[in-house]
Amino acid sequence: MDEKVKMMMRGWFAVVLLLVCTVISVRSDASDHKYKVGDSVPLYANKVGPFHNPSETYRYFDLPFCSPAHMKEKKEALGEVLNGDRLVSAPYKLDFLQDKDSEIVCKKTLTNKEVVQFRRAVIKDYYFQMYYDDLPIWGFLGKVEKEGKTDPNEYKYYLFKHLHFEIFYNKDRVIEINARTDPSARVDLTEDKEVDVEFMYSVKWKETNTPFEKRMEKYSQSSSLPHHLEIHWFSIINSCVTVLLLTGFLATILMRVLKNDFVKYAHDEETADDQEETGWKYIHGDVFRYPKYKSLFAAALGSGTQLFTLTVFIFILALVGVFYPYNRGALFTALVVIYALTSGIAGYTAAAFYCQLEGTNWVRNVLLTGSLFCGPLFLTFCFLNTVAIAYSATAALPFGTIVVIFLIWALVTSPLLVLGGIAGKNSRAEFQAPCRTTKYPREIPQLPWYRGTLPQMAMAGFLPFSAIYIELYYIFASVWGHRIYTIYSILFIVFIILLIVTAFITVALTYFQLAAEDHEWWWRSFLCGGSTGLFIYSYCLYYYYARSDMSGFMQTSFFFGYMACICYGFFLMLGTVGFRAALFFVRHIYHSIKCE
Template sequence: MMFSTPAKALLGALSLSTVVSGFYLPGVAPTDYKKGDTVPLYVNRLTPSSNEKSPELRSVFPFDYYHDKLGFCQPKNGPEKVAESLGSILFGDRILTSPFELHMGKNETCKKQCGPKKYKKKMATFVNRRIWQNYNLNFLVDGLPGSYVDNTGTEYFTQGFPLGYLDTPEPEDGKVPTPYLNTHYNFMIDFHEIPSRKGDPRYRVVGVTVQPESRQSREDNTREFGANCDSEEPVSLSEEHETEVLYTYSVYWRPSKTAWATRWDRYLGVENPNIHWFSLVNSAIIVIFLTSMVGMVLLRALRKDISRYNQLDINEDVQDDSGWKLVHGDVFRAPKNPMLLSILLGSGSQLFFMTGVTIAFALLGFLSPSNRGSLGTVAILLYTLLGFVGGYVSARVYKTLGGEAWKKNIILTPFLIPGIVFAWFFFLNLFLFMNQSSGAVPFTTMLALIGIWFVISVPLSFAGSWFGFRSPIIEAPVRTNQIPRQIPPSIGYLRPIPSMLLAGILPFGAIFVELYFIMNSIWFHRVYYMFGFLFVCYGIMIVTCSMVTILMVYFLLCSENYHWQWRSFFTAGACAFYIFLNAIVYWVSKLSLGGLTGNVLYLGYSALIGFLFFILTGTIGFFSSYFFVQKIYGSIKIE
């Protein structure tokens, strides 16, 4: 996915090789090197992760690579920022130049990076804490993230490699684990040769793996690269006295048959594909069963009801029957708070189209993984441009519901929901600033977002509202009575809370497994690239939300309760309750954050995600129910 500090890049899926052969999408053009050319290595933020010995997540704060207390080597002229996209900045990427010197095809062993660096007590405590929290370093070589190879030689398909390691994952027999800092990096870089017509071959980087080690290296000017890495004694930073550390690295170039076009395959392999297929089949079965049940029940019941009601109208001596026809004079009565409902539906429509188009772009491969933050950038721009849709839907729904405060509607539509989201995001961002996290969005970026919103989205929303209010209202197929009909008391599952809880669990069940992988991607900073599964799950969620809400609305109308508008919104929106509940279970079972700030951030971002899901699924439920109600009441004869 790539949501503020804990957000990770949710990047493109399938490659249309037959269509795009002959050109490259922006940001993914290959770079050719001659032998001996400098290959830049950039450093990114430090991110919390997990490993087999410590599977739980212990932090949610990313840190800048050049954080003062980390003490890493810097370039001679100081680090320089690398241009980043808006999405990359929002999601915490901080890409900077580094002092590492890599030359194409040139192997270099035990090369001094800098040092000795002196670690005092505060620095040692900070670094040891990050090692205990399983932080990863993230390097980029020619746009490829460095991956880690464990002692068994199995390559992980995740980005980053450990800052250090513990001699034991947990305290044993009262012994506190000793953290060891990785001070030596072995870069294994795969390259692919491109024949040249001039006889001067070119090379492309197609793979980067890093094997970090903890070594007490020492300076040795008699050696070619100024260091001696023969010692295998690990480095442990003392929290009692000063520790000197010499950082070194080695570079090994390996020829590879991997083509440049497929170099990302190792990072984008589907994790546990059998589980994904099982989830997809399970969700499809739920949809088929639910759709069949709703179809059979409603078609048989509605045909019988419509036939009976029409027969009753022909025979005037027969009294009207009970059921959903009895509320035909009230079913299109305006609900309470039509202003708020119309604004929620406008914002939900924006989210609906933004999510669908973004996933479709990613599925078609238009969001390259080497163009970091592209998915987030596209999502933000789409939501901004879809302000016209939000304004139009909000205005037309409000007009149809009989609203008269059109000026208030026009103003609140582009400001209410985005204002709540931005205020909550800004509040959580303050915690990141206080912890000096690289995930904190810079103030200038915040101002840029506000500027984009006011310059693009707000005018588009106003324009959409203008067209919405000028459009005719959606005519109801029946007339509304002047005096509201008395509603009998609801019993059992038709009461608001039981009906919402019962209906909300089905859409959640359809997306539960895919949601688990997305949450892992977000909080454990892994690449999520299974947009084929996500696209299908998104469609399944839409169908499930629609069907279950229609069924509940039908039962509600049969009980002579015509307050279906808000009920349909909350019934489908109840899926968000289960999403937040799932986040709580995930928090208890998978996380061990410690401290107030980390827990506030996790729960805060989970609540924000749940809020957006509530608006999205609620909008799907309302409009599906609205078209259903329009259809059934348009099919009966009313005198």
């Protein structure tokens, strides 16, 4: 049965990788990116929003710009919609190799209301984003100038009206595009009065030798600068030192203590001296007693295993180059598809472990497994999507997208979860306990406060967090900012270090708990392993208020709401890693002694 399961898992792994690569490798435009002189190159306006609030974005034409005569909405993939992209045809006409000088888009008289609307956008430092032949373009709508001649608190608000495009090409392909505003071509929006605006643009084409295959490298240079790489490597060296110190501690202290314990217990067996009955050996009749709330415990293990598998798949796709800069929505598509396809792993793991713990209601256990992570995520989404709808932001998912996600959950996630649960129930595996469990539990002695659950969780979470906190800043600056993260190899090394430190610290604390004759280690090991997620959420508070300029109810709710779900996922995943390491350790030490 084990060999069949292994073969099935290998096949499942290959199928998931193939499906995901197929889904997210589809180009965002049907064009082959080859053009002739005068050909129309697709230019789409995407969104506008406050520069410091990445979640608070709006449709480009929510502001009273000049709209094209025939506005066309671009069909977008699931991941692009989840990313908040809403692409529509832009009013600028940038034909291939056609230079233009001060082309007029439109002449428009801004009403008082429109002036106020633009002025609010300028005050909040709004930026716009467009895509030209799948290359991103950014720019700011205007600027604020301080007039200190008469009143030091007097400000002037200006809207830029001239946009200059500089496009580089190599033969018949577009390689690079830059957009800049003309600071001298601006409109004063300080007063609430009608303003005549003449929106214009110009285009300049330049030849370059950069090959088409390397045109996206420009966007990853910021994360590959020597200064940033130096900090990344410092982070890894710091993490490695932490791992080496912890490993050395376990090797020299813990293993020596265990060796002394083995010698002592062997001597006690020979002399039959009962007055020295202390330590972890003498709770062998209780150490494998099943935990309380075993259905919830098995469900947590199942969800944590699925999230661990999801993370591994994401890293594989990242390392092979799928998530190149501005591959719009690729990460969100991968997350949705892989989570749906790996739900069977959650069902199998939870049901198999639940049945090993002699559980009987496996159906309820499978339902609990399916809702343990999805439930809080769904409630958070409902609240945040309502907030986005109230703000009319692009983060609000259209009804059709919600229906698609529901169908994925109903037709893929749920059936695979149930099938996995059935396979886990029928695995017929027994819990491998090297010691027989007594009928009545031994009383746990009174322990000092620092051996309680919360102090142990604090100690267990601090070391893994200290190994990753430097890298966390760059991840946050990418997810909740405008930086681009591309050094996935370093991130993968940090992730491996995180797993090792989590496993080691959980094993060490489990040993100290057993040595104090506290046999309720099941939940403790899970909570200690997952406590790093709580530290990451604490870092969210520091990052939001000390390292970012985010503000406003919508951005605050999105940041803390979705980060709560992410940190909860880390809690389940690392809790599973911690428990599995502790279970392996406990089985090993009790195999090494003779228990009556």
